[in-house]
Amino acid sequence: MRARSGLDPGSVWAQRLGQLERRLRTKEERIVVLETENAALHLKLAERLKQDLKSLRSFALELSKDFQRQSKTYLYQVLTAVQGIQLQNEAMQRHFLSGVEKRKNWVRRLFPTLPVCWHLRAVLLLEKVFQIKAFDLEQSLQEVTERYEKEKQRRRALHNTLVELRGNIRVHCRIRPLLPFDTAAGHSVSQDGQRNSSEKVAYAADDETVLVKCSRPSHASINKTFQFERVYSPSESQDTVFADVAPLLTSLLDGYNVCIMAYGQTGSGKTYTMLGPQLEENFAYCIEDASELGIIPRATQEVFRLISEKPPGSYWVEVSVVEVYNNEIFDLLAKDSCGKVFGVKRDVVTTREGKSDVPLLTYETVENASEFLHLVNKGLQLRVRHPTLVHAHSSRSHLVVTLTITTIVSGDNFGTSWEDEQTSQRLNKEVSCTFPQKMRENKSTSSSRASSPAQIEATEKMKQVKTRLQLVDLAGSECVGMSGVTGAALRETSFINRSLSALADVLGAIAEQRSHVPYRNSKLTHLLQDSVGGDAKLLVMLCISPDQKYLTESMQSLGFGTRARQVQRGQVKKKSFPVPSKAK
Numbered sequence: 001m002r003a004r005s006g007l008d009p010g011s012v013w014a015q016r017l018g019q020l021e022r023r024l025r026t027k028e029e030r031i032v033v034l035e036t037e038n039a040a041l042h043l044k045l046a047e048r049l050k051q052d053l054k055s056l057r058s059f060a061l062e063l064s065k066d067f068q069r070q071s072k073t074y075l076y077q078v079l080t081a082v083q084g085i086q087l088q089n090e091a092m093q094r095h096f097l098s099g100v101e102k103r104k105n106w107v108r109r110l111f112p113t114l115p116v117c118w119h120l121r122a123v124l125l126l127e128k129v130f131q132i133k134a135f136d137l138e139q140s141l142q143e144v145t146e147r148y149e150k151e152k153q154r155r156r157a158l159h160n161t162l163v164e165l166r167g168n169i170r171v172h173c174r175i176r177p178l179l180p181f182d183t184a185a186g187h188s189v190s191q192d193g194q195r196n197s198s199e200k201v202a203y204a205a206d207d208e209t210v211l212v213k214c215s216r217p218s219h220a221s222i223n224k225t226f227q228f229e230r231v232y233s234p235s236e237s238q239d240t241v242f243a244d245v246a247p248l249l250t251s252l253l254d255g256y257n258v259c260i261m262a263y264g265q266t267g268s269g270k271t272y273t274m275l276g277p278q279l280e281e282n283f284a285y286c287i288e289d290a291s292e293l294g295i296i297p298r299a300t301q302e303v304f305r306l307i308s309e310k311p312p313g314s315y316w317v318e319v320s321v322v323e324v325y326n327n328e329i330f331d332l333l334a335k336d337s338c339g340k341v342f343g344v345k346r347d348v349v350t351t352r353e354g355k356s357d358v359p360l361l362t363y364e365t366v367e368n369a370s371e372f373l374h375l376v377n378k379g380l381q382l383r384v385r386h387p388t389l390v391h392a393h394s395s396r397s398h399l400v401v402t403l404t405i406t407t408i409v410s411g412d413n414f415g416t417s418w419e420d421e422q423t424s425q426r427l428n429k430e431v432s433c434t435f436p437q438k439m440r441e442n443k444s445t446s447s448s449r450a451s452s453p454a455q456i457e458a459t460e461k462m463k464q465v466k467t468r469l470q471l472v473d474l475a476g477s478e479c480v481g482m483s484g485v486t487g488a489a490l491r492e493t494s495f496i497n498r499s500l501s502a503l504a505d506v507l508g509a510i511a512e513q514r515s516h517v518p519y520r521n522s523k524l525t526h527l528l529q530d531s532v533g534g535d536a537k538l539l540v541m542l543c544i545s546p547d548q549k550y551l552t553e554s555m556q557s558l559g560f561g562t563r564a565r566q567v568q569r570g571q572v573k574k575k576s577f578p579v580p581s582k583a584k
Contacts, residue, residue, distance in 0.1 A: 266476030332379030
């Protein structure tokens with residue numbers, strides 16, 4: 001049979017196999033070529049996107065500069081018009097206040113032949129004309145003032161939008177009033193006991209400009225100006241300061257992390273701005289006058305007010321309080337076996353995701369602002385303080401109060417991938433489905449937190465999105481010769497100044513877009529790595545003294561704020577909520 005046909009089945013299959021192998025090699029070579037082309041296209045696309053992003057940023061910068069030039073010109077014209085109308089109005093008012101008899105005499109001189117009985121009528125007629133003109137001027141003044149306020153609000157809104165796009169650090173500056181301890185040794189006081197007004201060198205030129213009068217012996221005085229998002233004069237209240245901070249807290253429940261940080265020399269009003277007045281006996285909040293409360297208690301009240309507008313049980317809040325003292329981190333809410341609060345040393349680490357984390361840090365669940373204030377008061381009583389020649393209650397450590405807000409979303413309303421299901425099975429062993437109630441039963445939680453401040457955790461019945469509000473009261477920078485500290489306090493001053501210098505170095509590295517940012521040069525910068533590095537909307541509240549004696553320290557703080565304002569970290573990312581699943 002094989003001889004008649006002349007065909008060997010083995011050779012036929014061998015030829016067929018060879019053909020298939022050649023086709024397979026051809027396909028594989030084609031796949032390699034296509035993958036190479038795909039990679040090249042991806043590189044071209046990335047380069048194109050990079051160029052487009054660079055062009056967009058350049059366009060935004062040019063748009064900002066052009067808008068600032070136009071808005072300043074327009075605002076100057078509006079202000080000039082307002083001042084002119086005010087001058088006219090004041091002149092009219094002075095004229096009205098001159099009295100009826102004076103106007104009668106003016107009528108007699110102007111119309112000597114006019115009968116006396118007509119003098120009063122003429123005066124009344126002129127007054128009526130003047131009143132109509134004055135009313136028109138007041139209406140014009142009101143219209144121009146309203147236009148000016150609207151233009152200023154529009155300009156500020158556009159500027160805030162630009163800040164959001166760039167990821168800039170918002171910088172506000174608060175100038176404290178002159179205080180009694182400013183009359184300490186080294187200050188000149190007049191014979192009547194009043195302070196010489198020439199000692200005040202820092203002023204709020206307007207709500208965005210700080211004016212500093214710099215003078216040296218035998219040299220002409222030089223005025224220097226510094227621009228910030230907001231400048232507060234010594235007369236502006238705690239209510240005014242918080243009104244500009246409150247909008248950031250809305251972002252917290254929208255999925256953004258927020259950090260508010262007070263920076264300045266010792267005795268410049270940082271703790272007053274962040275906490276409010278404190279009792280000398282135990283340094284607790286003095287809340288008899290609610291108008292004097294600082295940013296931290298007000299922010300907490302606002303957060304709980306916003307949460308109260310949400311569905312019950314959809315949010316829950318935890319708080320932690322730490323201080324950075326002598327480059328060591330202390331947990332101020334840790335408790336001993338008897339339940340007494342005492343400071344425990346902790347460490348800060350960097351997770352695999354590149355985020356900072358403090359293992360074993362104590363987190364307390366709170367349900368309202370009163371519980372929060374109670375916990376923070378306990379932590380404040382452990383905060384290290386030491387009197388100096390500059391400030392009788394000088395804080396010797398950096399205080400970091402963190403509110404972690406967990407948004408609870410029903411898992412039934414959202415689709416889950418295979419990875420989510422695996423995570424759900426793993427986390428379901430650790431977290432109860434009735435999490436808020438169970439957490440309330442076990443208020444004190446000392447555990448290592450998730451590395452990401454907004455990590456999405458999943459269970460079979462719920463999903464959680466965490467956002468974080470960090471409220472930071474930095475210790476004040478000091479000049480050793482002026483503060484007069486020695487011994488242990490001198491060592492504290494050294495650590496404070498070095499940590500603040502490390503913070504400035506970090507901001508400088510980010511501003512220059514260096515490949516390495518030295519977060520680990522200080523425990524303070526390592527702890528605040530996520531907030532400073534661009535994972536949060538950051539507001540720096542500069543606090544300065546207006547006194548001539550502290551001119552050097554005030555200039556240093558203003559320089560720090562100017563550099564911080566120039567840092568562009570890129571747009572802050574919103575913490576993603578679970579995405580709804582598509583209909584099957």
